[in-house]
Amino acid sequence: MRILGISAFYHDSAAALVEDGRVVAAAQEERFTRKKHDSAFPHHAAAFCLREAGTDLSGIDDVVFYDKPFLKFERLLETYVAMAPKGFKSFRMAMPVWMKEKLFQKSMLRDDLKTLPGGRAWNGELLFAEHHQSHAASAFFPSPFSEAAVLTMDGVGEWCTTSLGVGHDNELKILKEIHFPHSLGLLYSAFTYYTGFKVNSGEYKVMGLAPYGEPKFVQTILDHLIDLKPDGSFRLDQSYFDYCTGLTMTNERFATLFGGPPRRPEQRLTQREMDLAASIQAVTEEAVLRLARSIAAETGQRNLCLAGGVALNCVANGKLLREGVFERIWIQPAAGDAGGALGAALAACHQFKNQPRLPLNGHIDQMAGSYLGPAFSPAETAADLQAAGARFTVVSDDEVITRTADALAAGRAVGWMQGRMEFGPRALGARSIIADARSPAMQKLLNLKVKYRESFRPFAPSVLREDVADWFELATDSPYMLLVADVVAGRRRQMTAEEQALFGIDKLNVQRSEIPAVTHVDYSARVQTVHKETNPRYHALISAFKARTGCPVIVNTSFNVRGEPIVCTPADAFRCFMGTEIEVLVVGNYILEKDDQDPALKRDYKDAFELD
Known part of the structure; x- marks a missing residue:
């Protein structure tokens, strides 16, 4: 059975092909079109996947889209109605696109599929998975675990922003969800926007900037923006944000809370942006830890699988690993929306069609090192x-x-x-x-x-797996560069008193270890x-x-x-x-x-x- 998964029309469109439960190929459209985060239908990526499988679309049993457009439209409409008349300008801009295109996405997808090789001869089924179902499936089914807790976190899918579930063999059940507008991913993106970086692109810059700052605003965030419960559930105070109905992530009340307007893109970075980055990073880490502890206690599972855009926060992942909440953690290397294409295909294979998973092979997962794109003779x-x-x-x-x-x-x-x-x-x-x-x-x-x-x-450093513990405080696999660990003490360089007194970006040029090119200012490294x-x-x-x-x-x-x-x-x-x-x-x-x-x-x- 061959299944083609598609993610498209938001950002990072991609295609993935699964044959009898085996991941044959997967690629993002941007790599072929040379347009960063390309959101268009993945014509090139899908055509590549078909070539890699030695077939055209007529040889595909099912095509699966990674989310459900009608549910997303329902969320958009309900949000605008609930907040009317606020946001009318945004509503007026969004509705024509939805009425013209997105409500007819099924017919649009069928038209796009016809343009693929063998597309006009294809008579298979077009299926739709829910967004976080796709994320969860991408996390669990390729993992090296027969059973595991599954945590997905991102901006928003249809309604869901965070899901907690359990996978066992070819079954995957979602136990709890947190719904829009309460979103850890959107909270982080609000700070991405406010510190002058591009949303859905610059979040990793905020993570990289955080060690230059001090987490001075943590309590402000917890007091005003997010009500974070002991079990990791949370609610955001929407009076500080504009993403529900506006054209920006934050509003004037947010700016007043943090002492000024958002930084303009490419404007010189100041200590304020560094401190804000450190603060939202610390809050995110605490939220992830609480969610993980909660799901561990509730399910009794010792393995954890992660996906969704927040799972790309490798600093939070590294902290979660060090806390020992779970014995083993596996993170989908394409944790963002591109990986939704793979998750949709795997959800169809195992959940919709009840196909068995491939036999497990020790600690080796089913992602083939994530080397799933094209090669050249x-x-x-x-x-x-x-x-x-x-x-x-x-x-x-x-x-x-x-x-x-x-x-x-x-x-x-x-x-x-x-x-x-x-x-x-x-x-x-x-x-x-x-x-x-x-x-x-x-x-x-x-x-x-x-x-x-x-x-x-x-x-980031690439290090031989057999030597990793000699250089980093890490004693496990990190093949996908999604775990941060510190350089071991014996490889570090003692800093002078003058160097230790430096603040912010002045820390940058201080040599900290035997491998200074990959040692961050806090002695950490994103290890592969x-x-x-x-x-x-x-x-x-x-x-x-x-x-x-x-x-x-x-x-x-x-x-x-x-x-x-x-x-x-x-x-x-x-x-x-x-x-x-x-x-x-x-x-x-x-x-x-x-x-x-x-x-x-x-x-x-x-x-x-x-x-x-």
Whole structure:
């Protein structure tokens, strides 16, 4: 049985294909269209999934959409009616779109499906899962657990913003829900907006900014914005927000509470924004901990699965792990709306069609390392690079590892494109920019001259799984870069009294450990453990780097510049290579040196994409 899952029309549209319970392929549309967070119907992603399965749409039994548009419209309408006449301007803008398109989404989807290969011959069933059902299914069914508690948290689906459930074999039951307008995700997004970042895009910047600040506003948030109960349930005071009926996330009362108007995008960051980030991060962590404790006590489960946009908050995830509320935690790598496509397909497979789950294989999950996107053959790679005007050398498998490890040890930034593209927001060693984590200058260099992004943003380490406990306070798998852990004390550098007295962004240039390029200002790091079973070439590369340097840790950041989706094709990789100060590009077995390239192909890449 083949099932195609679709998420679209809000942000991060995607497609995923499941065959007899096995995840065959999954990808976000943005990677193909090169439009960040593309929300359009995922024509390219769906066509890729069909190719990967060796079929066209006529060979698909069911297509499943990741939420229910009528329920979402019901929520929108009820919200406007409840708050009338406030929000009439927003209502007037939203209604024509809903009346013209969204209420007829089923027929729109059928029309879109007809444009796919084999679409006109398809006579399967078009199904709809609920939004948080899709999130929960994406969390539990691919996990390595036969049974687990399941927690999903995001902005909002139809009505639900938070759900607590239990999965057992091929069954998944939702036990409790928190409904709109009370939303942990929307609360965090309100602070994303207020601190000057883009909602549904910049939340991870708030998380990265938090360690530069002091959580001075925690009590203000708890006293005025959120009534957080001991069991983790909560209510938000809507008099401070404008997201229900307005055109912004917060209002003047919110601004008065925090002492001024929202920061304008790209305006200089001040200590206030850093303190606000630290404060909302602390409140989010406390809410997640209380929810987790509550579901653990209620269900007696020792395993926890997480999904929804809030599950991408790897700092909160790391704190939850350290608290020991659950013995094991598994987080869906595509935890946001893109992963809803996969969840919808899995919900149809196991819940609607009652198909059994695949046999469990120890600690190995069913996500194949999240390497579920397209790969390119040597012939396709060569043709793509030649068409772009690239000059390259073809080398053996062993030489790929040798030359790349030498480049890293020499302090060079390397574009690394290998195998199948990652599904989800993180680069995991298939579409990555990699570098030496021991370099004190690397974080600044990569931010300013390669990624063209804000200097405060941290980089993640890729570390051999077998060596992780020697470098980080982490004794478990973290293959998807969704857990934050501290650098172990023995690898840290003692700071001087003057350095310890620094505040805010002045902390940035202080070297804190043996691996300063991946050590955040609070000694933390967003860790990716690299496993031989899921990415043998990346594992071999880091092993070779370790043999040269004694260090099994390298910098891993996504292969793109600010505002650009992660590269998909060899041509994408070459364009990014020529538009940045990446010095070496390795695509499959093809190695490209910047000095060998035609200078006329260099691009002004810094302003090529809309800022995120």
